[in-house]
Structure formats: C-alpha cells, structure tokens
Amino acid sequence: MPDKVFCDPVYRHIIFDKAKDAVLLQLLGCPEFQRLRRVRQLGVSYLTYHGAEHSRFSHALGTCHLMTTALDVLARNCPHALPENVRLASRCAALLHDLGHGPFSHLTGKVCGIKHEKVTNSIILEDTSVTKVLSAHSAGFPALVSGIFLGENSEFQYVSDILSSQLDVDRMDYLLRDAYFCGVPYGSYDYLRILHTMSLEPFAEDGLVHPVWLTKGKHAVEQFLYARFYMYWAVYYHKTTCGFEALFAAIMKRARRVEEESPAKIEFLPGVIELVTGRPTMSQLLQTDDHIVMAQISQWLNAEDTILADLCRRFMTRDGFKPIGPVIMNLSSPDAVLKVREFLESKGLPYEYYFPGKTSVAVAYDYYHPDKEEKSPKTEIRLTNGSVQQEISRELKGVRALIDETREESYYYIPREFQSEMEPMLRPLLG
Amino acid sequence: MEVLEAYRFLKPICELTTVCGRTKVQKIFYLLQAAGYPAGIDYFLHYYGPYSETLSSYLAWAGQQDLVEETCVTLSAEAVRCDYSATPEATQLVDSLQKVVESAEVETVSRYCEFARQLNKESSTVLELAATIAYFVRDRGCQLSEACAKTKTFKPNKAKPADMDTAKAIAESALQFN
Numbered sequence: 001m002p003d004k005v006f007c008d009p010v011y012r013h014i015i016f017d018k019a020k021d022a023v024l025l026q027l028l029g030c031p032e033f034q035r036l037r038r039v040r041q042l043g044v045s046y047l048t049y050h051g052a053e054h055s056r057f058s059h060a061l062g063t064c065h066l067m068t069t070a071l072d073v074l075a076r077n078c079p080h081a082l083p084e085n086v087r088l089a090s091r092c093a094a095l096l097h098d099l100g101h102g103p104f105s106h107l108t109g110k111v112c113g114i115k116h117e118k119v120t121n122s123i124i125l126e127d128t129s130v131t132k133v134l135s136a137h138s139a140g141f142p143a144l145v146s147g148i149f150l151g152e153n154s155e156f157q158y159v160s161d162i163l164s165s166q167l168d169v170d171r172m173d174y175l176l177r178d179a180y181f182c183g184v185p186y187g188s189y190d191y192l193r194i195l196h197t198m199s200l201e202p203f204a205e206d207g208l209v210h211p212v213w214l215t216k217g218k219h220a221v222e223q224f225l226y227a228r229f230y231m232y233w234a235v236y237y238h239k240t241t242c243g244f245e246a247l248f249a250a251i252m253k254r255a256r257r258v259e260e261e262s263p264a265k266i267e268f269l270p271g272v273i274e275l276v277t278g279r280p281t282m283s284q285l286l287q288t289d290d291h292i293v294m295a296q297i298s299q300w301l302n303a304e305d306t307i308l309a310d311l312c313r314r315f316m317t318r319d320g321f322k323p324i325g326p327v328i329m330n331l332s333s334p335d336a337v338l339k340v341r342e343f344l345e346s347k348g349l350p351y352e353y354y355f356p357g358k359t360s361v362a363v364a365y366d367y368y369h370p371d372k373e374e375k376s377p378k379t380e381i382r383l384t385n386g387s388v389q390q391e392i393s394r395e396l397k398g399v400r401a402l403i404d405e406t407r408e409e410s411y412y413y414i415p416r417e418f419q420s421e422m423e424p425m426l427r428p429l430l431g
Numbered sequence: 432m433e434v435l436e437a438y439r440f441l442k443p444i445c446e447l448t449t450v451c452g453r454t455k456v457q458k459i460f461y462l463l464q465a466a467g468y469p470a471g472i473d474y475f476l477h478y479y480g481p482y483s484e485t486l487s488s489y490l491a492w493a494g495q496q497d498l499v500e501e502t503c504v505t506l507s508a509e510a511v512r513c514d515y516s517a518t519p520e521a522t523q524l525v526d527s528l529q530k531v532v533e534s535a536e537v538e539t540v541s542r543y544c545e546f547a548r549q550l551n552k553e554s555s556t557v558l559e560l561a562a563t564i565a566y567f568v569r570d571r572g573c574q575l576s577e578a579c580a581k582t583k584t585f586k587p588n589k590a591k592p593a594d595m596d597t598a599k600a601i602a603e604s605a606l607q608f609n
Contacts, residue, residue, distance in 0.1 A: 110471075118572050150571065151476070152581070206478070329432045329496070331524060334531045337434055341531075357433025363484040379477065407488040410432050 006061060010176050014065045023088060023137050024064065024095060030129040031286075032099050036060055038289035042178060043107035044244040045235060047318055049182035052235075056098045056105060059174055066169035067094035070162050070195050078200045080209060082156070086148075089141065090159040093149040094169060096130065099123045102275065102285055103293040104248070111249045113279045121146055122282045157208040158200050165211070166365060167194070167221065167381050175227050178235060186230035193220035201384055212384040215395075221381060222396050225365045229402055232362035233409075239323040243413045246356035247315050251297065252276055254308045254353055265304045272296045307353060321356070321413035324422075327429040329410075339425045340414070349415065359410040364402050365393070432492065438528040439470050439540065440489050444499060445517040445525050446544040447551045452512045453490070454479055458558035459550045460486055462601065465565040466608030468543045474570070480563040480586075481570075490515065498524065546608065553601065556589050560598035565605050575603060 004025055006014040016025055027033055036056040045052040071087055074080070082090075100119025102108030109116055123130050124146045134142040147153035151160035162169055172191050179187025197217025200209050213221055235241075255276045258266045271287035274280035280288070300312040314320065327333075341351040365381070381392045393399040412429070414422045432440070443463065450456050461481040464470050472489075474481040493499035498521035503513045529537060550558060560582055567578035579599055583590040 110473075115570055118570055122572065152584075154584075327433070329434070329437045329524070331527050333434060333437075334527050337531050357435070359432050359436055361485045361488040363488065408432065408492050410436075412433065 008058070008062065008065070010062055010173070010180055011065055014061055021091075023133060024091060026133045027092060027095055027130060030133060032123050032128055032130050033057070033060070033096070035286060035289055036098065036101075038291050039101055040104060040290050041174070042182075042235070043104040043241075044248060045182070045238070045241045047244045047320070048238050048240045049184070049235065051181045051183050052178070054177060054181040056101055059177055060095055060098055062173035062177055063097060063163075063169050064091055064095040066173055066191070066195070067091050067162060069192075070169060070198060071159075073195050073198060074200060080158070080200050082159070085138065085141070085144065086156055086159065088137075089144040089148055090156075090163070092134065092145045093159075094163055096120065096124060096145070097149060097163060097170060099130070100282075100285070102280075103288050103290045107245055107248060108275060108293075110245075111252050112275045114285065115279075117150070119282050119285055121150060123286075124149065126282065128282075154208055158210050161211050162198075166379055167211075167213075167224065171228065172224070175224070175231055178231060179227070182235050184231075184234055186234050187227045189223040189227045190220040191224075193217055194224060199384060201382075201389065203382075203389075210382075212382045212389060213392075215383050215385050218383055218392065218396060221383075221392060222398050225381075225399055225402055229362070229364035232360075232364065237360035237362055237409065239325070239411050240320065242358045242360060242411060243321045243323050244315070246358050246413050247311065247320055250353040250356060251300070251308065251311045251315060254305070254311055255300070258303075258305045258308055262305075266308070267299065269296045269299070307350065311353060319416065321354075322416045322419050323411040323413055324426050325411035325429070326409045326431060327357075327412055327426070328431045330429070332428040336426055336428045340412075340422055343418070343422060343425065344415075347418065354415055355412065357410060357412045359408060361408050363407055365399065432489070434528055434531050435536070436471070438525065438532050438536075439468070440486075441493070441498065441517070441521055441525050441528075442540050443544050443547045444493070444515065445522050447517075447547055449514050449516040450551060451514045452555050453487075453515075454555045455551070455558055456490060456515055457482055457486060458555070458562040459547055461562045462550055462558065462565060462605045463543050463547055465562075465569050465602075466543065466546060466605040469539075474566070476563075476566055476570075480559045481566040493521070496520075546605075550601070553597070554594075557594050557597050557601065560586065560590060560594055561601035561605070564598055564602035568602065568606055575599070575606075578602070 001018040004016040004018050008014045039056045041054050041056055041059050042052045068091055071082065071090060097120060100116040100123060102112060102114040108114055125131060125142050131142050134145055148156065148160050151164065164170060175187040176191060194217060197214040198211050199214055201212045202209050255266060259277060269292055271284050271292060274284040275288060297312045297315055300308050301316060303309045340355055344351045344354050382389045383392055383395055393403055412426060458480060460470060460472060461474055464472060472483045472485050474483045494501050497518055500516050500518055501513050503511050505511050563582045563585060564578045567573040567581050568575060573581060
C-alpha cells in the first residue's frame with residue numbers, strides 16, 4: 001500500500017504508512033481534528049506578523065512527526081523497548097494533544113477560561129469520533145493515549161516527557177513552525193541534532209526513566225533554549241499582539257456585560273454565548289472556531305451597544321490600542337492611572353474597556369535552582385556522559401545567563417486617537 | 432506589572448507575615464485561585480504539584496523591587512528553604528494601589544486573604560497534597576475521590592493518611608469556597 005505523504009513547509013514531507021498508521025490517518029479524518037484547520041496557531045499574531053496564519057492542524061501533524069522521529073531514534077539507541085501499542089499511543093497523543101484549544105488558541109484559553117488540556121482529554125475519552133477510532137483499535141486504547149497525554153503512566157513516563165516537558169516535541173515543532181510562518185529567523189535550531197543525541201536514563205529523585213541528552217548535543221539544546229527566549233519576546237509577547245489580545249478581551253468583556261444587563265440588545269452565533277459568559281462544555285467548544293468568532297465580531301459591528309460596536313470596529317480594521325511602556329509599578333502609579341481613567345470617562349470611554357494593562361512573563365527555561373529547596377526531574381534538562389548526569393545550566397554559562405534574563409514586561413494600552421493627551425499622564429510609570 | 436495584577440499578588444503576601452518556602456507560596460496561590468481568587472495565574476502540573484512560572488517571576492520581580500524579602504535557611508547540605516515576607520514598601524504600595532481598585536474588589540481580596548491565612552498555618556506537604564487534589568478536580572475534571580487516588584499515586588512518599596485527610600478537606604473547602 002502506498003504511503004500517505006503530507007507536504008510540509010518545515011520538514012518537507014510528513015509520511016504515514018497507510019497500513020501500519022491506519023489509526024492515525026483515521027484520527028486525521030475526524031471532525032474534531034479537521035476543526036484544527038480553523039484554529040490559528042498563534043491567535044491574533046497575524047495582525048502583527050501577516051504570515052502567522054498557520055493552524056493548529058499543521059502543528060499537530062508536525063508534533064506527531066517529531067514524536068515518530070524521536071521514538072525511532074530511541075528504538076535504535078536505547079535498551080528500553082517500547083511495546084508497539086504504546087508507541088502507537090504516543091504518536092496518537094502527539095497528534096491529538098491540542099484538540100481542546102478554543103478559537104484563537106491560547107487567547108480564548110486566557111479570556112474565556114478554557115483549559116485546553118482538560119478538553120483534549122475529554123475528547124480522547126468521551127463520546128466523540130476520536131474516541132470511536134481509538135476504541136476500535138482496542139478497548140483500553142483511549143485510556144492508554146490519555147495516560148500518556150496527561151503524564152500519568154509512570155511506566156512510560158519518558159514518552160510523556162517527550163511530548164510535554166522543558167524540551168519536548170510540542171515546543172520543538174511550534175518554535176520552528178511559528179518562526180517559519182512569522183518570517184523571523186530566531187526560532188530555528190538544529191532539531192535533528194537534539195533528537196539524535198537524546199537518550200534515556202533513570203533519575204535518582206523519582207526512580208523513573210526520563211530523556212537526557214548526550215554531552216555532544218549540548219549546543220543544539222542551548223540553541224533551542226535561546227530560540228525559545230527570542231520567540232517569546234519577538235513573537236509571542238510582541239507588544240502589538242498583546243494590544244490586540246487586550247482588545248479581543250475587551251470585546252468579550254463588553255459582550256458579557258451587555259448580555260447580563262440587556263440581553264435583548266445582543267445576538268450570538270452558536271457556541272459564542274458560552275465562550276463569552278463562562279467555560280463552555282466540550283461539545284459547545286467544538287462548535288466554535290476562528291471563523292465563527294470572526295463572523296460574530298463582524299455581526300457586532302452593527303450592535304446596538306455603541307461601545308461593543310466601536311471595539312469590534314477597532315478589531316476588524318486593525319485600529320488597535322497604542323502600547324505605552326514598558327511600565328514600572330511604583331508609588332506614583334495609582335495617581336497616574338486615576339488621571340487616565342478620569343480623562344477617558346470625560347470622553348465617554350469606560351476605562352475597563354479602553355485602558356487595559358497587560359503583563360507578559362517569558363520563561364525560556366525554568367527549573368528550580370539546584371541549590372534551592374526543590375529539584376525536579378520534570379523541569380530540568382540533563383546532560384549525560386553515560387555515568388554522570390548534569391543539569392544543563394551547570395555545564396553552559398549561556399544557559400545560566402538565560403535563566404537570569406528579565407522575565408516580566410508590562411504595558412498599558414490606550415486609544416490611539418488620544419495618545420498626545422494620555423501619554424504624558426503615564427510618564428511617571430515609564431522606566 | 433499593572434495595578435490590579437500587582438494588588439492581587441501583593442495584598443495576600445502583605446497579609447501573611449511570613450510564608451515558609453517557595454512551595455508554600457506556590458500552593459497557597461493555587462488554592463486561592465481554585466477557590467475563585469481572580470489572580471489569573473497559569474499553572475501546570477509539576478513534580479511537586481501545580482506550579483506557575485508566572486508566580487515565580489512575580490516573586491522574583493517583588494524581590495528586585497524590595498517589596499518582598501527572601502531569607503534562605505540551610506536545612507541540610509542539599510536543601511535550602513527560602514522564606515518570604517512583605518517589606519514596609521510593599522504595604523505602602525498596596526495601600527496606594529487601593530485608591531484605584533474598586534471597593535468590591537478590595538472586599539473580595541480581603542475575603543480570600545482570610546482563607547490564605549488559614550492555608551499558611553498548614554505544612555508545606557499538606558498544601559502540596561491539597562493543591563494537587565484540587566488540580567486534578569479543577570484542571571483535569573476528576574471527581575474528588577478520584578483526585579485523591581491520583582494524588583496518592585502521584586506522590587506515594589508524601590501521601591500519608593493523616594495528611595491526605597487534611598489535604599482533602601482543604602481542597603474541598605477551596606473548591607466550594609464560592
């Protein structure tokens with residue numbers, strides 16, 4: 001039987017064996033998986049980087065591809081033989097790991113309280129097309145996939161680590177893919193070197209087998225950590241993107257207020273009211289995607305509520321808020337903030353929608369300092385020479401520098417048309 | 432940090448004289464959030480229970496700004512415990528922030544501070560267990576009994592029966608706080 005080949009901009013080809021990978025191919029055809037084509041990987045980043053239109057679908061395929069490569073390498077290099085059904089379950093977990101994302105991915109996670117891992121697990125275990133495909137393979141297969149996805153299968157903990165830890169195939173794919181689509185060079189690193197220098201060893205702390213990296217792979221790992229650091233500040237927490245996220249949050253907040261106070265004044269497309277008013281159920285969430293939300297925002301351009309209509313107009317026409325900052329919290333902050341609020345109120349613009357603040361925290365590599373109270377197999381990247389394990393920052397000064405780098409940055413956002421009046425009011429907050 | 436975030440982070444720290452250990456800070460904030468405290472901090476399941484990189488960064492920021500004092504105590508050759516207490520500057524900043532925070536928000540935060548004080552009386556291990564139970568219920572959708580069973584599997588060395596009973600009660604009170 002011929003292979004199924006997906007052309008991919010990052011890896012060139014992602015190949016599935018039509019016979020051996022039949023389960024994976026059936027999962028690809030499930031409506032829950034196809035929905036990922038309509039969920040942008042980077043939320044509203046496309047308003048900053050116009051190329052960032054790629055979807056969770058391509059990221060899921062890429063993650064599965066890297067998981068397959070990692071397992072192939074380990075099968076050749078390590079004595080820990082992985083049973084065939086666990087190998088398949090690991091690849092399924094990689095393919096399915098983002099099914100539970102809401103529209104615009106992490107954005108609705110933050111704004112609407114969606115816990116995407118919980119939803120993903122429900123899609124794997126409850127009555128969905130995905131569960132049917134997994135159950136048809138074998139009765140306990142959905143539970144096996146779920147256990148690997150959640151990191152609750154201690155016998156094969158290392159497979160869960162390969163999917164989710166400080167250095168995992170999820171992060172590896174999204175850095176490469178996001179950098180490619182954003183058109184920035186920062187996210188690239190030698191992913192094949194990382195995968196081919198991965199090994200497995202037990203950790204003394206928990207007695208479980210975890211991934212480690214051979215010393216010869218240390219610079220590729222360092223490169224990965226720097227790629228992550230640069231991508232956080234250049235792409236994920238870009239101040240303009242954060243401004244559009246704040247605008248989106250303001251739209252949702254206003255819609256919720258209108259729904260609470262005068263429900264006759266607002267209309268909702270299917271699934272959106274649950275996004276706006278609280279945490280939607282799995283089936284409600286699966287009804288929504290970026291297209292539905294964009295259609296909803298278009299509809300609200302004509303909303304009776306003028307604030308909602310104005311916020312939606314700003315979003316649709318890319319008339320975003322102006323970022324002011326980075327700001328520093330100090331004793332004069334409250335007075336400056338009060339002045340701005342009074343000014344906005346005088347213009348008829350409620351500050352809770354027109355003066356958002358946003359703090360970004362970027363952590364490229366977070367581990368508990370070994371000299372402090374907690375040490376953790378989950379958050380450490382360890383190098384090995386075959387007999388001694390070493391946490392990577394102890395070996396590489398460059399990684400130590402990264403850990404000490406600034407992690408937190410805050411901006412206030414103001415309506416662009418009042419920049420000349422409002423910026424001076426916020427000057428005491430600027431560093 | 433913007434004003435509301437700073438207020439929601441610093442006010443509980445100011446209310447607790449000293450928090451012994453980073454684990455306790457992490458778990459107290461997680462349990463507050465499980466109780467409905469609007470801190471908006473993201474957590475993932477770590478080796479020691481729910482953990483937030485964001486909260487860790489907030490603590491580092493507060494240390495740099497002299498708002499929180501970190502005192503590290505050497506427990507053994509391998510272990511160091513860091514205790515945290517708010518400085519007078521933090522109290523002054525919180526008082527000043529109160530001017531721009533809605534009175535309903537101030538009331539809500541005070542209500543949770545009382546809960547934080549109760550939590551701070553518990554040991555680090557009990558809070559670790561309680562936060563893990565609450566995590567399995569809140570973030571993984573488990574029933575309470577299932578969450579307790581998973582916590583025992585997740586932390587076989589720490590889940591002693593007496594501590595688990597206390598932890599279960601704390602997790603339950605957090606999840607039913609509102």
